[in-house]
Amino acid sequence: MDKNKGFFDRFKIIGRWVGKKNGSNTPKNVNYLSAKELRMISRENRKITEELESKRKRVGVLESEYRATMKNPDNILEIDNLHTYFFTDIGVVKAVDGVSFNVPKGKTVGVVGESGCGKSVTSLSIMHLVQRPQGQIVEGEIRFDSGDMIYDIAKTPTDRMQKIRGNKISMIFQEPMTSLNPVFKVGMQIDEVIELHNSHMTRDLVKRRTIEMIEMVGIADSEGVYEMYPHELSGGMRQRAMIAMALACSPKLIIADEPTTALDVTIQAQIMDLLRTLKDKINSSIMLITHDLGVIAEMADFVVVMYAGRVVEQGSARDIFYNPLHPYTVGLMASKPGKDKNVERLYSIPGSVPNPIDMPNYCYFKDRCDRAFEACNGEYPPTYSISETHKVACYHYANGGVTHDRS
Ligand SMILES: Nc1ncnc2c1ncn2[C@@H]1O[C@H](COP(=O)(O)OP(=O)(O)OP(=O)(O)O)[C@@H](O)[C@H]1O
Ligand SMILES: [Mg+2]
16 A cells, blocks of 8 residues: 555545535536646546556566465455546546455355446456556455465456456356347357367367357257357347356356346346356356345345445345345335335435545435434444444444434
8 A cells, every 4th residue: 555655645636636626515516627627637547547557567477466365265255445446537436445345155245236336346346347547446455266376356467367257257247238249159159268268178079068058047949049149039048148158167256247137027037046056056156236135135145235336234135134224225125115015105215326536525325314413424434343244334333233313
C-alpha cells in the first residue's frame, strides 16, 4: 500500500477536482466540467492507467510475486479488500470499493444487490476481464486455490491467467448470445476450450468430450447441436451450451453472473438444477450472482449482500433470510414476493444509489435508510461480526448485535 502512496494521492486529486464543484456538501454535478477540467482528468487518468498497465505487462514476473497463502484452507477463493476502479473522463468510478468475502470449497455463495452495485465488476476482476486500460484492480488480493498452487489473481500476469481462466475458473455470462461467437458452430467453440487446456488430446477425443458435455447439460440431439450455429438454438439451449463450455475442463470455481435472467421460469429452474447437479458431479464451487432472492434461497449456502461497491452484510443463507440485519437487506427481503404476503403493492426501497463517481463520506445507504441515527453521520461504518458467519456494516450493530434506538 505504501509503495502506492504517490499513485493513490494522484487519484484523490481527481476526486477533489470533481468534488470542488458546487461546494462540499451539495451534490456535485459532474455533467458540467470545463474543457480544462476534462483535460486535467484525462491526463491524470492516462498517467495512472499507464503506470498500472506497465506493471501488469511486465515479462518474467517471478512466481513468488503472485504466490499466496489461503487464510483458511477450506476456501477455494478469498477476496480481500478488493478495489476495482474505472478511470473515466468524468472521474473515478469506484465500482468495487473494498469488497471482502470467501467462497468455501464445494459451496455456493450467492451475491445479491441493486443494479450497478459492482457484482459483475467483482466477478470480472476475478477473471481478469475488467475493461482495460480504464478499468483496473488498484488494491486488494484475490486468493485462489487452483489445486497445484495458490494464486493472488490480482497480481498474476495475464499470460499465466490464461491457464487459469476457462480451466480452473470459468464464467457463465448473463446473455449467452453475446458470449457465443455467432460465426462458429457451437461444437467447435466447446472444442476450442478443451483443446486450449488439454494440448495432449487428439481431435477425436476432444470432439467426444464436447458431445459428452452437450449431453451432460441435457441437450438430447448432441450430434446435431454440435454442428449448429448459436442462432439456431433456443435461449435455454444456448445457455446450456454456455454451461457445457464453462464446465468442459471441470473448473474448481464456476462464476455464474445472472445465468437465467433471460429465460422463462421453468427453464430457469431446470438450468439451476442442472448447475447444482453438475457442481456436485465435478466437485466444484459456485459464485452465483443474481437479482432473484428466490434463486439464492434455493441454491446458496452463503449470501453476500452488496450495495454501492461494498459488502453491507454477509452470512449463511439462514442468517440472511431469517435474521437480516442491515436496513438494506431488510428492505430487499420486504420487496420480495412471498406466498404469505397478502399485499396490494410490494415494498420498494425509496431513493436511489449515490453517484459512484462521488460517494458520500458517510454510510452510502444513510440517505435511503429509515433507521439512520447520529452515528450514521460519521465515517462509513466498519464491519461488525454478529456470529461466526454473520457480518454487517451498520452502526446499529456496533455493540455486537445490540440495536440502538432510532433517533
Ligand atoms: N467499462 C466501464 N466503464 C466505466 N464504468 C463501468 C464500466 N463497467 C461498469 N462500470 C460501472 O461500475 C459500476 C458497477 O457495475 P456492475 O456491472 O458491476 O454492476 P452490477 O452490480 O453487475 O449491476 P447489474 O445487476 O445491473 O448487472 C456501475 O456504476 C457501472 O456504471
Ligand atoms: Mg451485472
